[in-house]
Amino acid sequence: MAGWVLCMTLVLAALAGAAGETRYEKFLRQHVDYPRTSTLAAHRYCETMLARRRVTAPGRPCKPSNTFVHAPAARPGGRLLPGARCTGFQSTPSAVSLTACRLRGGDTRPPCAYRARQLQQQHVRVACQAGLPVHLAGTYAAPQ
Template identity: 75%
Template sequence: MAGWALCLALVLAALAGAVGESRYEKFLRQHVDHPRTSALAAHRYCETMLARRRVTAPGRPCKPSNTFVHAPAEELLATCMQMPDAAGFHSTPRPMGLTACRLRGGDTRPPCAYRPRQLQHHVRVSCLDGLPVHLAGTHPPLQ
């Protein structure tokens, strides 16, 4: 009986944690690093940030890619006021500094190894109630 109560308590605690973070807060945790965390070795930035931000975790598959935007959250918030494209996504009016992390090799099991790329791209987001909730991709500025 005590085991059942403990199991139920753990499930309720996990649900409370999941409910406690809004989609916007999850977006910020997974994608915004402003100002860019600079105390990290450049080649370990992705692994460290993805673990620190709880995007990757032991026992879970490696995420194939993740992008960190190095601009204030307010700029991404303002993007939701831009006219959406045909697919319903909103793009930043000007390029932003970002780090694109791509999984290296074919192994999707931890330890996860990523290749970081520093870019200046426009960011595409989907918005809900005026807040960015999903990073849909990036694209380079028009030349």
Template identity: 75%
Template sequence: MAGWALCTALVLAALAGAAGAVAESRYEKFLRQHVDHPRTAALMAHRYCETMLARRRVTAPGRPCKPSNTFVHAPAEELVAACTQMPDAAGLHSTPTSMGLTACRLRGGDTRPPCAYRARQLQHHVRVACLDGLPVHLAGTHAPPQ
């Protein structure tokens, strides 16, 4: 009897965990895929993209490699603040200041795992799409004016 109760409890806990994963908001997904503040420093530079994209579940076995992804090394609050800026003609908001980024680009033409990326460190403004005052999509980056 105790074994059955334990089994039931484990199944219910697994279902609750699965339901929690499904309930990720667009803002939470944005944070998971794009914000690494402070920058994870323990990684070797040439392995940063592969490790972070796998760790953050952006790439996964059985799915194609994502062609590019950008990690922002600034507090999430600074990206939320971008949503208060005047949108451009496309409805996108830019951060008022540039911030540290790691831009990951897929190397080679193969889009199947294992995924190999090239990492570039940049200091750029970030353009985001916002929903209900929160960033939900990283639309691109641009260099500060010279």
């Protein structure tokens, strides 16, 4: 009985912590990695970052894809991502580098294995709420 009570207490504490995260904070946790985190094995970047950032976790299905933007969320004299006047969908004003993570294989249960693709000169499109980015809607190559 004591084990069940402890288990429920831990589950409720975890849920309370997740509920305290704003959509903007979740966006930053899942999509902004600046400066780019270096890992011991570059080919393990996606698995390492997705686990470290709590995007993938034991008992939850693997996320099919996730993108990490390697630029600051805010820069002096300008923003990477639209700021206070951000409404609806907006694109980054300048091109940035990013890592696109795609799930390898057909199994969506952990352990999750991802293929990482480094992309340069990409624009990021975001959905905004209350002036802040809350959803990465897509990326596209900068015009040449």
